[in-house]
Amino acid sequence: MTSTIQAPQVARGAESPRAxxxxxxxxxxxxxxxxxxxxxxxxxxxAVLLLWPLVRxxxxxxxxxxxxxxxxxxxxxxxxxNYGEIxxxxxxxxxxxxxxxxxxxxxxxxxxxxxxxxxxxxxxLGPVWRTVVGSAIMIAWAMPAVTGTYVWVWIFDADRGIVxxxxxxxxxxxxxxxxxxxxxxxxxxxxxxxxxxxxPFVAITILAGLLGVPKEMLEAAExxxxxxxxxxxxxxxxxxxxxxxxxxxxxxxxxFKVFAQVYLMPGGAGSNREALNLGVWSYVxxxxxNRYGFGSAIAVLLTVVLLGITVVYVRTMLKxxxx
Amino acid sequence: xKRRLLPVAVLATxxxxxxxxSGGSNADSGDVSAEGETLSVWIMEGxxxxxxxFFDDVxxxxxxxxxxxxxxxxxxxxxxxxxxxTSIAGGTTPDVxxxxxxxxxxxxxxxxxxxxxxxxxxxGLGGDLVEGLVASGTYDDELYGMPWYxxxxxxxxxxxxxxxxGLEAPASWDDIVAAGEAVKAAHPEMMAFAVPGDAxxxxxxxxxxxxxxxxxxxxxxxxxxxxxxxxxxxxxxYTGLATEHGFSSAGATTWKETDVLDNFSQGNVAMALMxxxxxxxxxxxxxxxxxxxxxxxxxxxxxxxxxxxLGGSHLSMFSTAKNPDLAxxxxxxxxxxxxxxxxxxxxxxxxxxxxxxxxxxxxxDPLVAPFATQLVEGGGTVPVTPxxxxxxxxxxxxxAIQAILSGQKTVEQATADAAAEMNEIMNGD
Numbered sequence: 001m002t003s004t005i006q007a008p009q010v011a012r013g014a015e016s017p018r019a020x021x022x023x024x025x026x027x028x029x030x031x032x033x034x035x036x037x038x039x040x041x042x043x044x045x046x047a048v049l050l051l052w053p054l055v056r057x058x059x060x061x062x063x064x065x066x067x068x069x070x071x072x073x074x075x076x077x078x079x080x081x082n083y084g085e086i087x088x089x090x091x092x093x094x095x096x097x098x099x100x101x102x103x104x105x106x107x108x109x110x111x112x113x114x115x116x117x118x119x120x121x122x123x124x125l126g127p128v129w130r131t132v133v134g135s136a137i138m139i140a141w142a143m144p145a146v147t148g149t150y151v152w153v154w155i156f157d158a159d160r161g162i163v164x165x166x167x168x169x170x171x172x173x174x175x176x177x178x179x180x181x182x183x184x185x186x187x188x189x190x191x192x193x194x195x196x197x198x199x200p201f202v203a204i205t206i207l208a209g210l211l212g213v214p215k216e217m218l219e220a221a222e223x224x225x226x227x228x229x230x231x232x233x234x235x236x237x238x239x240x241x242x243x244x245x246x247x248x249x250x251x252x253x254x255x256f257k258v259f260a261q262v263y264l265m266p267g268g269a270g271s272n273r274e275a276l277n278l279g280v281w282s283y284v285x286x287x288x289x290n291r292y293g294f295g296s297a298i299a300v301l302l303t304v305v306l307l308g309i310t311v312v313y314v315r316t317m318l319k320x321x322x323x
Numbered sequence: 324x325k326r327r328l329l330p331v332a333v334l335a336t337x338x339x340x341x342x343x344x345s346g347g348s349n350a351d352s353g354d355v356s357a358e359g360e361t362l363s364v365w366i367m368e369g370x371x372x373x374x375x376x377f378f379d380d381v382x383x384x385x386x387x388x389x390x391x392x393x394x395x396x397x398x399x400x401x402x403x404x405x406x407x408x409t410s411i412a413g414g415t416t417p418d419v420x421x422x423x424x425x426x427x428x429x430x431x432x433x434x435x436x437x438x439x440x441x442x443x444x445x446x447g448l449g450g451d452l453v454e455g456l457v458a459s460g461t462y463d464d465e466l467y468g469m470p471w472y473x474x475x476x477x478x479x480x481x482x483x484x485x486x487x488x489g490l491e492a493p494a495s496w497d498d499i500v501a502a503g504e505a506v507k508a509a510h511p512e513m514m515a516f517a518v519p520g521d522a523x524x525x526x527x528x529x530x531x532x533x534x535x536x537x538x539x540x541x542x543x544x545x546x547x548x549x550x551x552x553x554x555x556x557x558x559x560x561y562t563g564l565a566t567e568h569g570f571s572s573a574g575a576t577t578w579k580e581t582d583v584l585d586n587f588s589q590g591n592v593a594m595a596l597m598x599x600x601x602x603x604x605x606x607x608x609x610x611x612x613x614x615x616x617x618x619x620x621x622x623x624x625x626x627x628x629x630x631x632x633l634g635g636s637h638l639s640m641f642s643t644a645k646n647p648d649l650a651x652x653x654x655x656x657x658x659x660x661x662x663x664x665x666x667x668x669x670x671x672x673x674x675x676x677x678x679x680x681x682x683x684x685x686x687x688d689p690l691v692a693p694f695a696t697q698l699v700e701g702g703g704t705v706p707v708t709p710x711x712x713x714x715x716x717x718x719x720x721x722x723a724i725q726a727i728l729s730g731q732k733t734v735e736q737a738t739a740d741a742a743a744e745m746n747e748i749m750n751g752d
Contacts, residue, residue, distance in 0.1 A: 067433035070412040158574030176573040181729035266577030271521045271721035274731070288716025289748075290408070290429070 054303075057296045065293035082297035091276065100256060100278040103187055107255040110195040112248060115202025120232070122203065123210045134204070141200035149264045152193045156180070180266040183274040193261050198254065202247050209243035210236065245317035249310050256306060259283065278302065357391035357649045364653065365406075365420035367636065368397040370472075370600075371670040381662055389652050411435045418644040419653055421636045424459040425705065425712060427468035430639065432709035437640045440466040442651045448659065448676075455633035455702040456675045462709070468637025470675025471658045472667060475698045476524060476631045479587070479597040482617040482689075484510065492619040495626045496532075496560055499594070503570045506593045515570035517586065517595040518562060519578035520725035523715065524632045525596040526561060528621040531703055532629025533557030538706040538745055545706060547745035549723070550738045557624070559734045562727045570594075576728040588612065596621065598634070599694035600671045618693040620701055628696070630703035635672060673698055710749045719744045 063069070064078045086092060118137065122130050140148075156163050158178040167173040179185040213236055221231050237244070259279035262268045268275055270284045278298075286295025362385070371377055374397065382393040396417070398406055404426065410416045411433065422430060430436050443449055443466060452470045460468025478493065485492070485502070488509055493499045503515035519525065527537055535554030538547045548554055565571035575582070584601055586592050588608035599618075606613045623629040638657055644650040656662060659676050667674040667683065673695065674680055684695045705711055714720075723741035726732040732740070 067408065067411065067429065067435070070408065071434045158576070159572050160574075178573040178576045178729065180577045181725070181731070267521060267725060269521075270716075270718040271725045272577070272729075273722055273726075284717055287405075289713035 057299055060293050060296035061300045063293045065291075065296070067290045070292075076293075078293070082294050083301070085294065086297055086301065091273070091281065095274060096276050096278055096281045099183070099187065099276065103190065103258070103277065104252060104255040107191055107194050107198070107258075108248060108251045110191065111198040111202055111251050111255070112244070114195060115199040115247070116206055118199065118203040119206035119210055122207050137200040137203055140196055143197065145197060145260045146264060148197050149193055149261050152189055153180075153265060156189055178266075180268070180275075181272060186265065186268070186272070186275045190258070190261055190265065194255060194258060197261075198251060202251065205247055206240065206243055209240040213239045241317055245313060248317075249313050252309055252313075253306050256309075257302065355389050355648050355652050357389050357646055360391040360646060360649060361394050362391055362419065362646075362649055362653055363394045363396070363417040365396050365398050365403075365417045367400050367403060367421050367423075369400065370636075370672070371666060373669060377662075377666065377669060381656065384662070385653060385656060388656070389649055391646075391649055393653070407435075414643065416641040416643045418646075418650045419638055419640055421471065422468060422639045424456065424468070424633075424635055424637060425715065427460050427637050427639055428462040428707055429709040429712045431462040431465070431467040435641060436467045437642045437644060437647060437650075438465040438467055439469055439640055439651065439654070442654075443469070446655065448655075451677045453633075453673075453675045453677055453680055453698075455698075455704050456635060456637065458704050459633075459707055460637045460639075461707070468639050469654050469658050471636050471638045471663070472670065472672035472675055473633055473635035473680075473698060473702075474599045474672045475633050475694055475702055476528070476596045476598045476621075477618045477694050477697045478594060478621050479601070479616055479618045480594045481592075481615060483615040484513075484593055485617075492617070493594075493622055494619075495622050496624050498622065499564070500568060503564065503568055503594065507568075507570060510593065513590075514572055514575070514586070514592045515568075515594060516564045517575055517578070517583045517592045518565040518571040518724075518728065519580060519583050520576040520728045521578060521718070521721050522580045522583070522724075523718070523720040524634070525580070525583075526558065526720055526724055527703065527705070528596065528629040528631045529557035529561040530554045531557075532621065532623040533560070534624070538749065540706070540708075545708060545710075545746065545749035547742035547749070549720070549745065550735075550742035555734055555738050558724070558727070558738055560624075562724060562734065565728055566730075571728075576725060584608075587616075596631075599673065599691075599698070602690040603671045617689045620693055620697040628701035630701045631697055632705055633698060633702035635675065637675075706749065708749060710751070713748045714745055717744065717748065719748070 061082055062077055062079060064076045064081070069076050118133070122133055125133065155161055156179045158164060158176045158180075163179075164173070164176050168176070179189060217235055217239075218231055221235055226234065257279050258277065262275065262277050262280050263283070265275075268280065270276065270280065270288075276284070282295055282298040282302075286292065286298060366374065366378070368374070378393070378395045382395070385391065385393045400423075403423075407416070407420070407422075407426070407430065411430075416435065422436075427436070443452070453473055456468070456470030456473055457466065460466055460470060478499075480492065480502075484490075484506060488502075488505045490502045490505060491498070493502050499516065506513060506515040530537060530549065530553075533553045533556045535551050535557055536548030537554075538545050538549075540546075549558075565575065578586075580597075583592065583595050583597065584604060585608075587595055587597065587601075588605045590609065590612065597618075602616070602618070605616065620628040621631050638654045640647060640650045640654065657666070658674075659679075663674045663676055664679050664682075666672070667679070673683055680695070680699070683691065684699065686692055686695065719741050723732075723737040726737045727734055731737075
């Protein structure tokens with residue numbers, strides 16, 4: 001990609017308009033290297049800030065690395081034993097992965113669906129109401145995850161929460177129910193929390209894309225007799241394919257590694273084993289027990305999985321586009 | 324600023340002078356002269372509501388004694404463990420730090436702490452330290468944590484309601500059930516006895532009170548006793564308060580100890596196991612409760628006192644300390660004599676020096692004496708092994724209790740699973 005960048009012509013008096021990417025330039029190594037030279041500072045910073053930590057994490061994942069190794073600074077290589085332990089842990093297959101993957105699928109679908117619906121709504125509003133709705137959803141977005149989680153915990157509190165009181169008042173429930181002890185109700189609450197917190201980003205991003213869809217195409221389709229449902233699926237969705245790809249990839253990454261929203265829920269920090277997800281499980285198993293090597297192995301696997309998901313998305317969503 | 328502090332500083336110096344004189348063997352300690360040096364110290368935030376002023380006094384006295392400056396940094400309990408680990412990794416540990424009793428063995432095992440047993444012997448303090456804190460501060464027969472302050476959980480109850488119903492402080496398990504039934508009948512809006520499902524320390528008194536053990540060392544091996552008949556008996560009684568007798572609530576299934584404190588302060592709870600540091604917090608949250616609650620040692624199954632975990636903090640010297648003698652001067656200043664006593668009074672904890680604790684024992688305060696009795700006659704400790712931190716991180720005991728309370732598992736199944744998990748973690752390498 002970078003090779004297509006053309007070095008701008010240096011104006012040399014009257015000769016300048018003549019030379020337009022002639023073969024003369026290719027012979028000059030400095031000109032060819034120039035894009036890389038210009039990128040070098042940024043690449044160096046990225047290598048130091050991103051690549052080296054990644055390499056270190058991978059090296060840690062091959063060691064039994066605990067507090068003792070931190071103090072002494074010695075390496076303690078154990079090969080792939082950490083990975084072996086991860087894959088043979090029954091909790092991973094029966095609880096952690098189903099919770100994480102199932103939750104991520106539902107959360108991404110919910111966030112994108114609600115976000116798109118709100119974006120379509122906002123696109124059809126006048127400037128005043130668009131500002132009002134935009135500000136309202138921005139507040140949901142701006143709320144810190146910790147604060148939001150506590151609000152949901154209060155709403156569903158067993159003894160004094162509004163949900164239990166309402167259900168009892170209308171006679172659907174005889175006595176208080178602790179919604180946090182059941183795996184499915186627990187994740188239903190997390191789902192509400194995460195969708196509520198995540199949809200504004202989707203809505204704003206898709207709204208920006210929606211406003212860029214040429215009005216003429218929509219009018220032409222309307223003249224041809226397409227209803228609003230048809231116009232949405234046949235014109236808007238194909239036009240916004242890249243926007244959807246970005247939004248879905250980002251949401252997937254976020255929802256896969258959701259931590260605070262689970263950890264802070266009653267029982268979510270490990271005492272309710274049925275509610276463990278990948279984030280909390282890896283924290284409890286590694287950092288809680290000073291097993292940094294094991295934690296690094298989980299981090300490496302998570303990175304690989306998310307990279308895989310991203311590649312699949314990018315390929316399917318942008319197949320016809322030029323990459 | 325300076326002018327306002329001056330009288331206090333004079334007082335503090337005077338106070339220190341007194342203890343220095345009465346100490347006897349302290350005569351040679353004046354040798355430490357560290358003019359121009361600075362001792363860095365980490366202290367947990369929130370134990371003493373007025374710790375800034377307290378440490379201003381300590382700093383004055385410390386500089387007076389040694390010539391060195393004191394640099395105290397306050398650390399939140401919640402981030403403290405992570406901060407210790409990152410500072411150990413980066414080689415930026417303080418010279419001295421407050422370490423929670425369950426962390427001392429862990430950091431000592433990692434080689435981050437310096438042994439202080441010789442200092443203690445030289446001062447002749449060996450016999451004058453609270454035993455439970457010495458046990459948790461000892462790793463591989465070496466003392467790494469200097470006992471500083473201790474707290475213990477006992478049975479806290481609403482004395483106004485007990486009086487109204489003509490009840491006595493419970494002295495056995497049957498008394499607890501009888502009192503609970505009476506409270507439940509007269510005050511159905513209250514929780515007669517709170518059974519929090521995400522709390523570990525309120526569980527062990529019932530295990531020990533029934534004659535069971537959490538875990539015992541057998542040679543090199545640790546064996547959890549949570550699945551013994553006695554332990555199951557105790558845990559069945561404790562969880563039965565919620566599941567059979569309905570003294571607790573559905574919400575309490577996922578409560579932490581802080582939730583118990585909040586609800587007791589709001590007047591929703593009649594009986595609960597709470598720490599010796601909580602009465603001040605309860606009154607601070609709800610002044611109306613002042614004088615309306617009391618404490619009593621946790622009863623064993625058929626009477627007597629059931630042991631309860633003795634918690635608290637050590638002062639530990641890190642192996643990176645530049646001047647160990649100076650660091651020890653500070654530790655001694657904090658953990659013995661005037662300042663130790665003052666800290667205990669201000670924070671509501673008991674001093675880690677046995678002779679000071681004995682003085683506290685003579686108190687007839689209804690919210691001090693029962694805790695002191697519990698501490699001295701019924702102080703227990705969780706297994707002293709660096710691996711126990713991993714058991715706590717995994718919430719092994721909490722998981723068992725929560726599973727029983729929520730109906731996921733029976734007592735037998737939950738305790739068997741917990742014991743198996745403990746054995747696996749504590750004997751893993």
